[in-house]
Structures are given as structure tokens and as C-alpha cells.
Amino acid sequence: MKYNFGIDIDGVLTDEGPDNNSIWQQKMNEFFDREITLKEYTYDLAEAFAINNQELNEFIQAKIEDVYSSVQPAAEAKEILNELYQEGHRLILITARHEEHRPLTEKWLAKHGIPYHELHHEHNKAPLAVKKNISLFIDDKKENALEIAAKDIPVFLVSKYHNYDFDGNSKITKVNNWDEIRKNIKLFLSKNAHAGKLS
Ligand SMILES: [Mg+2]
Numbered sequence: 001m002k003y004n005f006g007i008d009i010d011g012v013l014t015d016e017g018p019d020n021n022s023i024w025q026q027k028m029n030e031f032f033d034r035e036i037t038l039k040e041y042t043y044d045l046a047e048a049f050a051i052n053n054q055e056l057n058e059f060i061q062a063k064i065e066d067v068y069s070s071v072q073p074a075a076e077a078k079e080i081l082n083e084l085y086q087e088g089h090r091l092i093l094i095t096a097r098h099e100e101h102r103p104l105t106e107k108w109l110a111k112h113g114i115p116y117h118e119l120h121h122e123h124n125k126a127p128l129a130v131k132k133n134i135s136l137f138i139d140d141k142k143e144n145a146l147e148i149a150a151k152d153i154p155v156f157l158v159s160k161y162h163n164y165d166f167d168g169n170s171k172i173t174k175v176n177n178w179d180e181i182r183k184n185i186k187l188f189l190s191k192n193a194h195a196g197k198l199s
Contacts, residue, residue, distance in 0.1 A: 001192060002088045003135035006125070006148075007081075009095040009105065011140035012158050013114060014071040019161045023071050025049065027063050043141060043162040068097070068104055073112040076178035084185070085115040092118045092132050094125050126151050136188055138181060145172050154188065156181055 007013065016022045019038055028036040028049055039050040046056040081091055097105060099121040109116065122128045126147035129137055137148045140158040149155050149171035156175045157163060168174040175181050 002090065003189075003192075004090045004092055004133050005084060006129050006132065006134035006137035006139075006153075007091060007093050007116075008125075008137075008139040008141070008144070009093060009097065010071075011160055012138050013074055013077050013093075013109075015074045016071060023067055027067055028059060031059050031063055038161065041161045041164055043143070048162070065101065065104055068101055069108060071108075073114065074178055076182070078113050078115075080178050080182045080185075081115050082113075083182075085117075090118075091116040092120065092134065094120045094122055094128055094132075094137075096123045096125070097121055126153075129153055135192075136185070138175075142166050156184055 010016070016024065017026070022038075024045065025036055025038060028051070032051070032055065036049050036051070038048055040047050042048050045051075046053050051059070085091060093109075093116045095105065102119070102121060106119065109119075118132075120128060120132075125137075125139070125144050129148050130151050130153070134148075134153055136154050136156070137145075138156045138158065139145055139148070140160045140163065142157065142163040145155040145157045145163075145166075149169070152171070155172045157166070157168060157172050158181075159174050159176050163174075166172075166174075173184055175184060
């Protein structure tokens with residue numbers, strides 16, 4: 001049986017670095033020329049780094065392309081996605097990055113040898129996950145995970161400071177890295193193969 005995998009980019013395919021020295025923090029330090037530190041465990045960058053919304057907008061305008069193009073890929077992501085690709089599964093990347101960053105994103109994916117079948121720019125991921133018949137979704141944003149899981153699609157939620165307060169549930173499995181993602185994908189595939197035989 002072949003499956004459609006839904007995969008987020010930022011925080012999943014990218015390695016943003018440690019919580020207390022992420023690429024976001026490093027670039028903000030440079031941009032504002034003052035010490036920026038992680039203050040709140042929230043997805044909202046302004047709140048997380050205690051900057052105001054105007055500063056955040058200025059930073060995003062000036063530096064977002066720098067972050068997107070210089071961020072490192074997550075270890076093992078390329079190898080594991082290549083395995084899935086070769087096994088005949090479909091890899092559907094769904095990112096909330098703005099469409100204007102598509103050429104840069106395609107270039108980054110090619111540069112780091114990350115295989116995929118489709119790339120979608122979509123903020124509201126759950127309806128697209130349903131439309132694309134996604135069997136399993138991998139994301140790092142808790143709100144996305146909850147919305148996708150509510151559509152009865154299992155989710156692997158990559159552990160980040162902004163989702164530390166959520167341990168997962170029957171549909172959402174917390175994972176720390178791609179090694180754990182690989183183990184859980186194997187489990188998912190074997191469970192589904194077994195269920196297929198019984199039905
Ligand atoms: Mg993300």
C-alpha cells in the first residue's frame with residue numbers, strides 16, 4: 001500500500017537550531033544589534049523574542065529570505081524521504097511560507113537533495129490535507145496538528161519550545177527528530193499493513 005505523506009518545511013525539514021540559539025534568534029541579534037533571547041514558549045515570534053510587531057515586520061521584510069535560504073536541513077530528513085520516495089509513497093510538502101518565496105524554497109530543496117512530488121503554500125493546512133488524501137502529516141505547529149488530527153489524519157508533531165505544553169494524544173505523536181520519525185513511520189506502515197490483512 002502506498003501513502004500520501006504531508007510534510008511541513010520550517011521546523012520539520014529545516015533545523016532551526018537550539019531553542020536558546022536558533023537561526024531566528026541569531027538573525028534578530030544581528031538585525032537589531034542588541035541581545036535578543038527567547039522569553040516565551042510561544043509560536044508567535046514577537047512574543048517569543050519580546051519584540052514589538054513593528055520590529056517583527058521590519059525584521060521579516062529584511063531577513064526572511066536570508067533565514068529561508070541559509071537555514072540548515074534537519075539531519076536524516078533527506079535520507080528518510082528518499083527511502084519513502086523510492087518505496088513509491090507520495091511526498092506532499094505543505095508550508096505556510098508565502099507563495100512569493102516559492103522559487104527560493106524550490107532552490108533550497110534542490111540544493112539539499114530533498115525529494116518531493118508536490119509543494120503547496122497554504123496557511124490553513126487541514127482542509128488541504130483532506131483534499132490531498134494525506135495519510136500521515138508531519139508538522140511542528142501544535143494548532144496545525146490539532147486541526148489536522150480533528151480530520152482523523154494522524155500527525156507526528158516535532159517537539160519545539162512552542163509545543164512543549166502538549167504531550168500529544170491518540171492521533172498526535174510527539175517526535176524529537178527524523179530518527180524517531182523514521183521509527184514511527186515504520187510502525188504506522190506495519191500497523192496499516194496488518195489492518196489491511198484483517199479487513
Ligand atoms: Mg513548521
